[in-house]
Amino acid sequence: DIQMTQSPSSLSASVGDRVTITCRASQYISTYLNWYQQKPGKAPKLLIYAASSLQSGVPSRFSGSGSGTDFTLTISSLQPEDFATYYCQQSYSTPPYTFGQGTKLEIK
Amino acid sequence: EVQLLESGGGLVQPGGSLRLSCATSGFTFSSYAMSWVRQAPGKGLEWVSAISGSGENTDYADSVKGRFTISRDNSKNTLYVQMNSLRAEDTAVYYCAKTRSFGVVPRDYFDSWGQGTLVTVSS
Numbered sequence: 001d002i003q004m005t006q007s008p009s010s011l012s013a014s015v016g017d018r019v020t021i022t023c024r025a026s027q028y029i030s031t032y033l034n035w036y037q038q039k040p041g042k043a044p045k046l047l048i049y050a051a052s053s054l055q056s057g058v059p060s061r062f063s064g065s066g067s068g069t070d071f072t073l074t075i076s077s078l079q080p081e082d083f084a085t086y087y088c089q090q091s092y093s094t095p096p097y098t099f100g101q102g103t104k105l106e107i108k
Numbered sequence: 109e110v111q112l113l114e115s116g117g118g119l120v121q122p123g124g125s126l127r128l129s130c131a132t133s134g135f136t137f138s139s140y141a142m143s144w145v146r147q148a149p150g151k152g153l154e155w156v157s158a159i160s161g162s163g164e165n166t167d168y169a170d171s172v173k174g175r176f177t178i179s180r181d182n183s184k185n186t187l188y189v190q191m192n193s194l195r196a197e198d199t200a201v202y203y204c205a206k207t208r209s210f211g212v213v214p215r216d217y218f219d220s221w222g223q224g225t226l227v228t229v230s231s
Contacts (some may be wrong), residue, residue: 032215036153043203043221043223043224044203044221045221046217055219087153089153089218094215095158095169096155097143097145098155099152099155
């Protein structure tokens with residue numbers, strides 16, 4: 001199975017900051033990488049699919065990039081509602097659909 | 109608007125069984141593969157099982173293979189998972205999730221999620 005590793009595991013930032021989260025796959029996955037946001041007690045929400053495609057309704061301050069094994073999720077200017085946990089998920093070799101361990105974004 | 113509503117969670121003893129349901133609306137249920145994804149308390153997301161739009165094809169994580177059975181009733185727009193021989197490590201919030209494809213295929217993602225139902229396996 002393909003393993004997904006996110007870094008950092010947690011991150012403190014301020015409103016207005018630019019934030020980048022990294023996801024690395026254990027083997028080549030082309031651009032089949034998706035990002036989800038999860039707030040406490042809530043279901044995950046799809047943000048980005050196919051590495052860089054913004055899901056409908058998601059603010060344009062979210063962006064994704066990368067291919068092969070290395071990917072990033074960038075939030076250009078943090079808003080209060082962006083403090084959450086973020087997960088990457090590979091869909092190149094599925095099932096199983098494997099997720100990263102998550103990155104918790106907290107307020108500084 | 110797509111809506112997914114899980115039910116059936118609760119407290120069960122080790123070795124016991126439970127069936128979860130996911131009632132759906134707002135889309136043509138039979139046209140999309142569906143999955144169950146779980147999240148242990150304080151942990152990350154783990155895909156559990158998937159089923160194609162027709163119900164003919166299924167797949168399971170190794171951790172539940174032989175114990176869980178996914179199914180669907182397209183006439184009722186409802187997804188199910190029958191969980192047998194439950195273990196403490198099955199304790200989690202179970203989410204149903206809609207994919208964008210008909211089949212259980214690669215290159216897919218989960219575009220809608222339910223709110224989850226908690227399963228606790230404990231004596």
